Amino acid sequence: MTAEVTEYPALGRLDDEARAVLFTSARTANAWTDEPVTDEELAAIWDLARWAPTSSNIQPLRVLFVRPGEGRARLVRHLSEGNKAKTLAAPAVAVLAVDTRFHEHIPVVWPHKPELMDAYEASEARRETAGRLNAALQAGYFILSVRAHGLAAGPMTGFDAAGVDAEFFPDGRYKSFIVMNIGHPGENAWRHRLPRLDHEDVISWA
Amino acid sequence: MTAEVTEYPALGRLDDEARAVLFTSARTANAWTDEPVTDEELAAIWDLARWAPTSSNIQPLRVLFVRPGEGRARLVRHLSEGNKAKTLAAPAVAVLAVDTRFHEHIPVVWPHKPELMDAYEASEARRETAGRLNAALQAGYFILSVRAHGLAAGPMTGFDAAGVDAEFFPDGRYKSFIVMNIGHPGENAWRHRLPRLDHEDVISWA
Numbered sequence: 001m002t003a004e005v006t007e008y009p010a011l012g013r014l015d016d017e018a019r020a021v022l023f024t025s026a027r028t029a030n031a032w033t034d035e036p037v038t039d040e041e042l043a044a045i046w047d048l049a050r051w052a053p054t055s056s057n058i059q060p061l062r063v064l065f066v067r068p069g070e071g072r073a074r075l076v077r078h079l080s081e082g083n084k085a086k087t088l089a090a091p092a093v094a095v096l097a098v099d100t101r102f103h104e105h106i107p108v109v110w111p112h113k114p115e116l117m118d119a120y121e122a123s124e125a126r127r128e129t130a131g132r133l134n135a136a137l138q139a140g141y142f143i144l145s146v147r148a149h150g151l152a153a154g155p156m157t158g159f160d161a162a163g164v165d166a167e168f169f170p171d172g173r174y175k176s177f178i179v180m181n182i183g184h185p186g187e188n189a190w191r192h193r194l195p196r197l198d199h200e201d202v203i204s205w206a
Numbered sequence: 207m208t209a210e211v212t213e214y215p216a217l218g219r220l221d222d223e224a225r226a227v228l229f230t231s232a233r234t235a236n237a238w239t240d241e242p243v244t245d246e247e248l249a250a251i252w253d254l255a256r257w258a259p260t261s262s263n264i265q266p267l268r269v270l271f272v273r274p275g276e277g278r279a280r281l282v283r284h285l286s287e288g289n290k291a292k293t294l295a296a297p298a299v300a301v302l303a304v305d306t307r308f309h310e311h312i313p314v315v316w317p318h319k320p321e322l323m324d325a326y327e328a329s330e331a332r333r334e335t336a337g338r339l340n341a342a343l344q345a346g347y348f349i350l351s352v353r354a355h356g357l358a359a360g361p362m363t364g365f366d367a368a369g370v371d372a373e374f375f376p377d378g379r380y381k382s383f384i385v386m387n388i389g390h391p392g393e394n395a396w397r398h399r400l401p402r403l404d405h406e407d408v409i410s411w412a
Contacts, residue, residue, distance in 0.1 A: 009391075011227065013355060018354075028259050048230065055363040064412060066412045133338070136345075140344065140350075141346050153259075177339060185215075195263075205272075
């Protein structure tokens with residue numbers, strides 16, 4: 001690219017309060033107050049999360065926001081028994097899905113190398129690997145963005161993905177992989193924090 | 207669980223400065239100063255990222271930190287041509303991998319339902335799906351944790367994963383999926399920000 005970069009990114013250390021909200025004190029919520037989550041709040045969660053990076057900027061994550069009412073009833077049918085009650089009580093739910101044809105957007109999102117679209121078109125296996133990996137990266141950003149908005153997240157993988165896809169994405173293009181409750185934590189929202197693995201089980205050096 | 211939860215998570219909205227550092231202003235870096243990244247900084251990046259959630263707390267991400275020297279030379283051989291020079295110049299590199307036998311830790315990390323270990327042992331397909339999804343979620347947390355420490359991240363998927371695995375994880379248990387440069391941004395570190403998809407391409411409502 002020949003044009004000069006004139007705006008530089010901010011760098012800085014997050015303070016302890018921000019770390020607490022996102023990481024060190026935050027926990028998955030399991031119960032909710034009646035306080036609504038507005039459509040504007042839900043869109044703002046996406047508007048923050050979308051800036052974090054993906055491979056070749058492919059951005060394969062798609063988000064279906066499900067509000068209380070008939071849509072939520074259709075969704076809850078496909079959840080594991082243990083996840084139904086808390087989702088029925090949640091003021092908002094997000095279904096996170098991979099767009100299996102994300103590469104159709106490459107001429108817009110990776111404009112200096114649009115031929116990458118053809119490489120993905122030629123290999124379903126490559127699409128599947130890149131789509132799943134990058135949509136999950138974006139799901140990580142999304143969970144932290146929920147928390148960055150003063151809300152609690154309740155991400156779940158206990159649901160019938162084929163059932164959810166048939167219900168909401170019948171053309172087969174989007175494949176759901178996380179259902180996430182979003183709201184303000186209610187009574188008995190929290191469980192005890194579970195242990196994290198020790199350094200020697202996770203980190204190695206070369 | 208019968209024990210009462212007595213410590214409650216902090217909730218709060220991230221201010222604009224923290225949002226800029228993590229999301230709205232941050233970008234992938236492509237060049238580095240000579241300023242070192244210490245082992246303590248690298249361990250601290252993990253110590254923050256590890257608190258964000260995974261399915262049934264399985265935590266399948268493993269991190270190999272590669273420092274300048276012989277290890278880095280072994281790593282760079284397996285990168286795409288376009289990624290070699292910037293990784294050779296980076297003060298630290300992280301190889302992010304999935305532990306394909308993450309379920310061996312379930313008695314520690316999910317102690318109230320240790321039989322989940324057997325369910326994963328019985329199905330390699332289920333292990334693969336859960337391992338890949340949750341390690342990628344954790345990679346998203348990890349990228350944002352690098353930024354939260356005042357450092358720039360340069361995550362890459364352009365490398366020969368089989369080659370990296372044979373080089374560093376020869377027993378076949380860990381499978382690499384991202385190689386990430388970490389450091390202080392140098393001259394010409396930044397490219398122009400690429401466009402993000404519009405709401406109508408990403409968000410739907412029910």
